[in-house]
Amino acid sequence: MLQLERKPLARETAQNQIEAGGGHVVEIPGESDWRDAAEQVRDAVQVDIRFSSFKDGRGFTLATQLRERAGFTGRLRAVGDLIPDQARYLHRVGFDDVAPERTDLAADWAKARARFSHAYQPAQDKVTPIFRHRQARPGDDLAALNARYRGADAADILRDAIRNEWAGRIAVLSSFGAEAAVGLHMIARIAPDTPVIFLDTGRLFAQTEQYQRALTETLGLTNIRMLRPDAGEAAAEDGDDRLWQRDPDACCALRKVRPLDKVIGEYDALITGRKRFHGGERLALPVVERINGRIRVNPLASWDAEKVNAYFQRFDLPRHPLSDMGYASIGCWPCTAPVQDDGDVRSGRWAGRNKTECGIHTPSRIAAE
Amino acid sequence: MYKYDTYDHSLVRERIDEFRDQVERRLDGRLTEDQFKPLRLMNGVYLQLHAYMLRVAIPYGTLNGPQVRTLGHIARTYDKGYGHFTTRTNIQYNWPKLVDIPDILEDLAKVEMHAIQTSGNCIRNVTADPFAGAAADEIEDGRPWAEIIRQWSTFHPEFTFLPRKFKIAVNGAGEDRAGIRVHDIGLQIVRNAAGETGFEVWVGGGQGRTPRLGRKIRDFLAPEDLLSYLTAILRVYNQHGRRDNLYKARIKILVEALGAGEFGRQTEEEWAHIREGELKLPAAEIARIRAFFDAPPIAEATAIPATGRADFAQWLRRNRRDHKVAGLSSVVISLKPVGGAPGDITADQLDAVAGIAERYGFDEVRATPDQNLVLPHVRNADLEAVFDALAAAGLATANAGLATDIVACPGLDYCSLANARSIPIAQAISSLIEAEGLAGDVGDVTIKIDGCINACGHHHVAHIGVLGVDKRGEEFYQITLGGAFGTDAAIGNIVGKGLAGDDVPAAIVRLLRTYLEIRDENERFIDTLRRVGDEAFKESIYVAA
Numbered sequence: 001m002l003q004l005e006r007k008p009l010a011r012e013t014a015q016n017q018i019e020a021g022g023g024h025v026v027e028i029p030g031e032s033d034w035r036d037a038a039e040q041v042r043d044a045v046q047v048d049i050r051f052s053s054f055k056d057g058r059g060f061t062l063a064t065q066l067r068e069r070a071g072f073t074g075r076l077r078a079v080g081d082l083i084p085d086q087a088r089y090l091h092r093v094g095f096d097d098v099a100p101e102r103t104d105l106a107a108d109w110a111k112a113r114a115r116f117s118h119a120y121q122p123a124q125d126k127v128t129p130i131f132r133h134r135q136a137r138p139g140d141d142l143a144a145l146n147a148r149y150r151g152a153d154a155a156d157i158l159r160d161a162i163r164n165e166w167a168g169r170i171a172v173l174s175s176f177g178a179e180a181a182v183g184l185h186m187i188a189r190i191a192p193d194t195p196v197i198f199l200d201t202g203r204l205f206a207q208t209e210q211y212q213r214a215l216t217e218t219l220g221l222t223n224i225r226m227l228r229p230d231a232g233e234a235a236a237e238d239g240d241d242r243l244w245q246r247d248p249d250a251c252c253a254l255r256k257v258r259p260l261d262k263v264i265g266e267y268d269a270l271i272t273g274r275k276r277f278h279g280g281e282r283l284a285l286p287v288v289e290r291i292n293g294r295i296r297v298n299p300l301a302s303w304d305a306e307k308v309n310a311y312f313q314r315f316d317l318p319r320h321p322l323s324d325m326g327y328a329s330i331g332c333w334p335c336t337a338p339v340q341d342d343g344d345v346r347s348g349r350w351a352g353r354n355k356t357e358c359g360i361h362t363p364s365r366i367a368a369e
Numbered sequence: 370m371y372k373y374d375t376y377d378h379s380l381v382r383e384r385i386d387e388f389r390d391q392v393e394r395r396l397d398g399r400l401t402e403d404q405f406k407p408l409r410l411m412n413g414v415y416l417q418l419h420a421y422m423l424r425v426a427i428p429y430g431t432l433n434g435p436q437v438r439t440l441g442h443i444a445r446t447y448d449k450g451y452g453h454f455t456t457r458t459n460i461q462y463n464w465p466k467l468v469d470i471p472d473i474l475e476d477l478a479k480v481e482m483h484a485i486q487t488s489g490n491c492i493r494n495v496t497a498d499p500f501a502g503a504a505a506d507e508i509e510d511g512r513p514w515a516e517i518i519r520q521w522s523t524f525h526p527e528f529t530f531l532p533r534k535f536k537i538a539v540n541g542a543g544e545d546r547a548g549i550r551v552h553d554i555g556l557q558i559v560r561n562a563a564g565e566t567g568f569e570v571w572v573g574g575g576q577g578r579t580p581r582l583g584r585k586i587r588d589f590l591a592p593e594d595l596l597s598y599l600t601a602i603l604r605v606y607n608q609h610g611r612r613d614n615l616y617k618a619r620i621k622i623l624v625e626a627l628g629a630g631e632f633g634r635q636t637e638e639e640w641a642h643i644r645e646g647e648l649k650l651p652a653a654e655i656a657r658i659r660a661f662f663d664a665p666p667i668a669e670a671t672a673i674p675a676t677g678r679a680d681f682a683q684w685l686r687r688n689r690r691d692h693k694v695a696g697l698s699s700v701v702i703s704l705k706p707v708g709g710a711p712g713d714i715t716a717d718q719l720d721a722v723a724g725i726a727e728r729y730g731f732d733e734v735r736a737t738p739d740q741n742l743v744l745p746h747v748r749n750a751d752l753e754a755v756f757d758a759l760a761a762a763g764l765a766t767a768n769a770g771l772a773t774d775i776v777a778c779p780g781l782d783y784c785s786l787a788n789a790r791s792i793p794i795a796q797a798i799s800s801l802i803e804a805e806g807l808a809g810d811v812g813d814v815t816i817k818i819d820g821c822i823n824a825c826g827h828h829h830v831a832h833i834g835v836l837g838v839d840k841r842g843e844e845f846y847q848i849t850l851g852g853a854f855g856t857d858a859a860i861g862n863i864v865g866k867g868l869a870g871d872d873v874p875a876a877i878v879r880l881l882r883t884y885l886e887i888r889d890e891n892e893r894f895i896d897t898l899r900r901v902g903d904e905a906f907k908e909s910i911y912v913a914a
Contacts, residue, residue, distance in 0.1 A: 060527045089526040105399060121521055
C-alpha cells in the first residue's frame with residue numbers, strides 16, 4: 001500500500017523567531033501535504049520548508065500550493081539538503097530565501113539563480129512566460145503587466161523588465177539621491193551595463209556628484225549616461241542663475257525635462273525609483289505606467305522607508321552624504337531642504353511652494369492631447 | 370517543422386553554459402558525485418559499462434536534413450563513426466569523452482537540438498506518431514501539442530525532481546502508433562460530437578519491472594486546458610508518488626494503488642483551481658505553433674509507380690505507407706539489416722539520409738519507436754529515386770514490420786543496468802529467420818528484445834518478447850507472447866522457463882512455423898495467437914529442449 005501518512009509538522013523554533021524579528025515562524029517538512037501545512041502556517045510570518053534530500057522534489061509543489069492554494073503571503077524559506085543548481089527552481093516556486101546545509105557556495109547560488117534569461121512556464125515569481133511574450137507585441141498591456149508584477153519582488157520585476165520585457169530598449173533614470181542605491185544595486189546584479197540616465201542639472205550638490213562617482217564604482221555600473229542642459233538655452237533663459245527663484249517650473253524644464261526628452265525616444269521603457277510612500281501624486285503609483293506614450297517601470301513602488309533602510313543594511317550600501325544630515329529626498333541645491341520634524345519624505349523639495357514634481361514624470365500638456 | 374526563436378535559442382545556450390559550469394564544479398569538488406549525477410543525467414549524460422554515453426533528444430522524433438547531418442558529424446568527430454536510435458526516438462552516442470560533451474552540445478545547438486531532459490527524474494522527451502502530419506488516418510497532427518508540452522516541461526521549476534522519470538506521448542491518428550497506453554501520460558486526440566478536437570487523457574501506463582497499461586481518466590480535454598491539466602496530474606504524482614522504493618516510484622504504481630477513479634478525482638480537484646489561470650493557452654500561441662507543422666504542398670497527384678524490379682516492388686510493399694495528401698507517400702528507412710545491430714546507423718548513412726531528405730523528402734525525417742527512420746513526405750514520382758539512393762547507402766532493407774525488423778535495447782554490450790546481451794540475440798534471430806526464408810511468409814509480427822527488466826527494448830509489448838535474465842552468472846532468456854504496443858495494447862505473458870541464448874533463435878523459428886501451420890487464411894500472427902492461445906505455441910518453443 002501507499003504510504004500517504006503525513007509526518008508530524010515540526011514545531012516552530014525560537015531561533016527562527018528571533019531571526020524573523022519576533023514573528024511566528026514554522027518549519028515543515030517538504031513531504032507535508034499542503035492541506036495539513038496550511039493549518040500550521042496560517043498565522044506564521046515565515047515558513048521554513050525542510051528538504052531532506054535535494055532529490056526529493058515534493059517541497060517544490062508544496063511551496064507552490066502554499067502560495068496558490070493556501071494563499072500564504074509571508075516569507076518562505078527553503079532549508080536543508082539543497083544544491084545551487086536548484087536556486088532558480090526554488091525561487092520560481094515561491095521561496096524568498098534559501099538556507100542550504102553547505103554554506104560556502106554563495107557565489108554559486110547567486111550565479112545559478114541568474115543563469116536563465118527566460119522561462120517557458122508561469123510560476124510564483126510572476127516572470128512572463130515565453131508563450132505570453134510572443135503574444136505581447138505590439139503595444140504593452142498595462143493591466144496585464146501590473147497584474148503579473150503584483151506582489152513580485154522588485155529584483156524579479158527588474159530582471160524581467162531588463163532581460164525579457166523590454167530587453168535592449170530600457171534604461172534607468174536615477175538621481176543618485178538618498179534611496180537610489182537600492183534599485184541601482186539590484187540592477188547592477190542583473191545587468192551592470194544597463195544605461196543609467198543621470199541628469200546633471202548644473203545645480204547639484206557637490207555631495208551628489210561625489211556620491212554618483214563613488215556608487216557607480218562600488219556597484220560596478222558600466223553605462224552611466226550623463227545628460228546636461230543645452231548651454232545656449234541655459235545662457236538665454238537663465239543668464240542670471242536665478243531662474244530657480246523666478247520660475248522653478250521653467251528651471252526644471254530647462255535643466256531636467258528637455259535634456260531627458262532629447263534621448264527618451266531611444267528607449268521604450270524607463271525604470272524609476274519612485275515609491276508610494278513619497279506621498280502626493282505618488283500615493284497611487286502603479287508598478288508599470290505609461291507617460292507620454294512611454295513605459296515607466298517602478299519596481300519599488302510598494303517599498304516603504306523601513307524596507308529601504310533594511311536593504312541598505314543588508315547589503316552594506318553606502319549612504320548619500322546628505323542623508324545623515326536630514327535630507328530624505330535630494331534634488332538641486334537651491335530647491336532642496338532637509339525634512340523638518342514629522343515632514344513627509346519629499347517635503348524638503350521646493351519647500352514652501354505649490355510644486356511637488358520636477359516634470360520628468362508628469363504627462364506633458366502637449367502630449368496629453 | 371518547429372523553428373526556434375530567440376527565446377528557445379537563448380535557453381539552450383544558457384543550458385550549455387550551466388552544464389560547463391557543473392562539470393567544472395564537479396572537478397573542483399564543489400559538487401559531489403551524488404549531486405552531479407542527476408544533473409548530468411538531465412543533460413543526457415550516462416556513465417555506461419565502458420564509457421560515457423550521450424543521449425540526444427529528438428523531440429517527437431522530428432528532424433530536418435541539417436540536423437541529421439549534424440548527428441553524422443558528431444558520430445564521426447566524437448564517437449566511433451556511428452550512433453544508435455532508441456525506442457523513445459532519441460539517438461545515443463556510446464563513446465564520447467566527457468570533456469567533449471559541451472562541444473557536442475554546442476554543435477547541436479547550432480541546429481536547434483539539445484540533450485535536455487533525455488534522462489533523470491523529470492519530464493522526458495515527448496514522443497508522437499512518427500507519421501504525424503502525413504498519415505492517411507490522422508485526426509489532427511499531434512506534434513504542435515508535443516512541442517507545446519516540450520516547452521512547458523523544459524526546466525519546469527516544480528517537476529524537475531520527481532519521484533521517477535516521466536514520459537508523455539501524443540497520438541493524433543486513428544491508429545495508435547505512439548504507444549499512449551504504455552506511457553506515464555498518453556494523450557489521444559479525439560473529435561467530440563460538436564466536431565472540435567481535444568484529448569483523451571490516459572495515465573499510469575509503463576513497462577519496466579511492473580508493466581501496466583494506462584487508464585483513461587478523462588474522455589475529452591479542451592486543447593487550451595492541456596497544460597493546466599498536465600500540471601494537475603504532475604502535482605498529484607509529485608506529492609504522492611512513492612519515494613521509498615525506486616522500483617515502485619513510477620506513476621503507474623500510484624495510479625494502481627489509488628485506483629484510476631481516485632487518481633482522476635484528485636487530478637480534477639487540483640485542476641479546478643488552476644484551469645482558468647495563467648496556464649490557459651492563448652489561441653494565438655496555439656495557432657503560431659501549429660503554423661510550423663503544415664503538411665507540404667503537392668504539385669500533382671501522381672500514382673504509385675508500377676515496376677518490374679522485384680527489389681523495388683518488395684520495398685514498396687513493405688516500407689511504403691499511405692499519405693493523407695494524394696501524390697505523396699511516407700516511407701520507412703529500416704535500420705534493421707539482417708544480422709545488424711538494431712537502430713545503429715553510421716555517420717555516412719546519416720549524411721545520405723540528410724541528402725535524400727533534402728532532395729526528395731521536403732527536408733523532413735522522423736525517428737520511430739521501432740528504431741527505424743521515416744521519410745514522411747515523398748512524392749510518388751520520386752519513390753524509385755529514393756529507393757535507389759537508400760540502397761546505395763545500405764538503407765533499403767525491405768523488412769519494415771517483418772520478423773527481421775527486430776527491436777532491441779543496447780543490452781550487456783553497453784548498458785550498466787543489463788543482465789544479458791540483447792543485440793547479439795537480435796542478430797542471431799534475424800539471421801536465422803532470413804536463412805530459413807520465413808520473413809515474407811510470416812508477414813506482420815513484432816519481436817522485441819531486452820537485456821533487463823527495465824524494458825527499454827519494449828519486450829512486454831511485443832507479439833514475441835525476449836527478456837534476458839541472469840541466473841547464477843548465466844544468461845537466460847524468457848519468451849513472452851501476446852504483447853502489443855498500439856491501439857490493441859497488451860502486456861505479453863511469460864510462457865515458461867528461460868532458454869539459453871543459443872537456443873532462442875531456433876525456438877522463435879519453430880514458433881513462427883507453428884503459426885504458418887495453424888493460421889487461418891490471411892490471419893496475422895497476433896490474431897492467430899489471440900484465437901488459439903499461448904499453449905499451442907508453448908509446445909513449439911520447448912519441443913527440442
